[in-house]
Amino acid sequence: MGDRTYAAPTTLSEVLGLLADRPGTHPVAGGTDLVVAARVGKQPLPDSLVALHRVDELRHRHVTAAGATLGAATTHAWLATDPAIRERWSALSDAAAMVGSPATRATGTLGGNLMNGSPAMDTGSPLLVLDATVELRREGGARSLPVGQLFRGPARTAAEADELLVGVHLPPLPPRSGSAYVRLEHRRAMEIAIVGAAAAVTLASDGRVAAAAIALTAVAPTCVRVSEAADLLLGHHPHPETFARAGALARAAVRPISDVRAGAEYRGAMVAVLVARALTTATHRAGAAGDALTGRTP
Ligand SMILES: Cc1cc2nc3c(=O)[nH]c(=O)nc-3n(C[C@H](O)[C@H](O)[C@H](O)COP(=O)(O)OP(=O)(O)OC[C@H]3O[C@@H](n4cnc5c(N)ncnc54)[C@H](O)[C@@H]3O)c2cc1C
Incomplete structure (x- = not known):
């Protein structure tokens, strides 16, 4: 030594x-x-x-x-x-x-x-969507x-x-912006992410999505942004179906590995779920009407 x-x-x-x-x-x-x-x-x-x-x-x-x-x-x-x-x-x-x-x-x-x-660090994906x-x-x-x-x-x-x-x-976020990070883990505390998803959303004055970013945790060698999934939202009103489509695109963009925490297929399926959840919370925080997020009105 x-x-x-x-x-x-x-x-x-x-x-x-x-x-x-x-x-x-x-x-x-x-x-x-x-x-x-x-x-x-x-x-x-x-x-x-x-x-x-x-x-x-x-x-x-x-x-x-x-x-x-x-x-x-x-x-x-x-x-x-x-x-x-x-x-x-x-x-x-x-x-x-x-x-x-x-x-x-x-x-x-x-x-x-x-x-x-x-790749499972929790602050990485939030900082990616916040353009840090x-x-x-x-x-x-x-x-x-x-x-x-x-x-x-x-x-x-x-x-x-x-x-x-x-x-x-x-950097500052424009008015009518919100962001969120959600994580799947085996227990609520003292646990590392199986999958994490961060989203940032900015709404235009007519309520449509003017800007969006999505990033994923623990499904690639580093935290990664999934731009295609985020771009899909642009110009649309926030809606659960659109969020589900973005989740599916995010899932298709990554090749998670299997390890002691979870299998690759389960991780992939959870990417779609967590992306939709992160988008829902981020959009709420940006000020979108609750009805739009539950799919009751377009
Ligand atoms: C019980 C437990 C639970 C945990 N849960 C989580 C969790 O849920 N999510 C999560 O993301 N992490 C978790 N961690 C990991 C850890 O707590 C975090 O990554 C924490 O932010 C590390 O910060 P630190 O200051 O303690 O880093 P340190 O241990 O001091 O350093 C970590 C590494 O960074 C380098 N380093 C530190 N500061 C700098 C700097 N300014 N410039 C250059 N290099 C630097 C060090 O050399 C080292 O290589 C957990 C750890 C423990 C022990």
Whole structure:
């Protein structure tokens, strides 16, 4: 075993300096993935760790009607309860509220969730439909990229070893917009998604769908957007039959795998169900009349 090092600096520049100077150093935020994985013997703890929990710059949050910038160390507990996030970027709040237990949510962070690269991460699909961008920083440089470009595959991201995820930016949604995230799991808490679906919908003044986005969790190597399914809704009034058709298109767009949690066929069938549910809630939140959503009036 090599020499073990652990640092807990208080400034971002110190963190970036350590990542640059000590190759092989891994950041640790809440530790609910990294430390828990080591404890259960899934993968050893890296020899060199830099802790992020004392760095105020990574906990900084700026939320206005013009958008939200969330530091990478923002916890799920905060995302689940902040009134502005719940109201304006509801899908993200829905997802954060489902993560683990109250203890996991109080400790686990948005940055850690995105950087673990799991196809079952709960914040990934909400951020995809909300058109989020992420900011990566290294000593002497920074870059922003759409969140979809961060995800490269299971446990893989586009970040280089010396790059830190410092924050996530959420653009504002137009008026008459709503979003939602729903998840299928074997039990209500302390469970990983079998399938998850996020939707964002904007309605025109005549009540038709003016913009829509759908993304899926745990059915592909990364969280993925399914654009054809979302495009089908454009120009239509919200209606259960249209949502069911979008669900069927979403199902056809992915090739889920079978694993310990579920078989591929069951996962596929559940994609269609969850997409329709996510669209129903997102459209309700956008302000569509209840009758249209239950199919009683066109
Ligand atoms: C009991 C339990 C239940 C869970 N339930 C869920 C669930 O329902 N849904 C879900 O999605 N997840 C779940 N998780 C996984 C985990 O809690 C989340 O992924 C959490 O958001 C991880 O955040 P963290 O700060 O603890 O990450 P850490 O463990 O600190 O880090 C995770 C990874 O990200 C890297 N990292 C962390 N921060 C940064 C950064 N700013 N820049 C670059 N790299 C970084 C680390 O090096 C590490 O590779 C669960 C975990 C446990 C233990």
